Amino acid sequence: MFLELAQQRRTIYQFIDRKVDSELLNQCLEAAIWAPNHGLTQPWRFYIIGHQTQQKLMHLYAKLRADKRALPGTEEHKSIFLKACDRFKANPQIIMLGQVRSIDSVKSKEDYAACACAIQNFQLAAWEQGLGVQWSTGPVINACETYELLGLNSAEIELVGILYIGYPQCIPESQRQPLSQVTKSYP
Ligand SMILES: Cc1cc2nc3c(=O)[nH]c(=O)nc-3n(C[C@H](O)[C@H](O)[C@H](O)COP(=O)(O)O)c2cc1C
Known part of the structure; x- marks a missing residue:
């Protein structure tokens, strides 16, 4: 039932050590591209990150994290850097999402909304297959x-x-405000 799928999907921060099959990934991407998008702009671009690229991104991710929290050259910086490397390495699969830029601010806002719809389609398709996603x-x-x-x-x-x-x-567990708190009915 769709309501259960939507309610049960959670953002996942920790994964088991198991590869994600590329066929499965493609199914989720296929769901993503059927998201609504105004004017059929199809503004999404998906960058599927392989092992070598993940290694390079890992260094950048860890550096950004450590630089934000400690002084470069210190033990603390090194420790944060290494922990961040481990954390990034533990992600079995990474996909980055790009939005095609538009100089029109309305189009740009609508295109971002379309990209968000595509991500949610992706997340729900993944969840249905037992896969979790963290959208960051x-x-x-x-x-x-x-x-x-x-x-x-x-x-x-x-x-x-x-x-x-x-x-x-x-x-993890998550909560939502009751529907009654976020809805207003009119005669
Ligand atoms: C536009 C957007 C950006 C997000 N960015 C992050 C992020 O940078 N880091 C993160 O941990 N979660 C991020 N999230 C996930 C939310 O934190 C998450 O959806 C929220 O905590 C509710 O949990 P749930 O997805 O399990 O219902 C983002 C979600 C959205 C919609």
């Missing part, structure tokens, strides 16, 4: 090094999300 907008998507690494022109593409994908190690 962390600093790595804003770093110019990420664009360089992926060979992207930031004037054409804006990275809007990074998806960490894998089989859940544990499923």
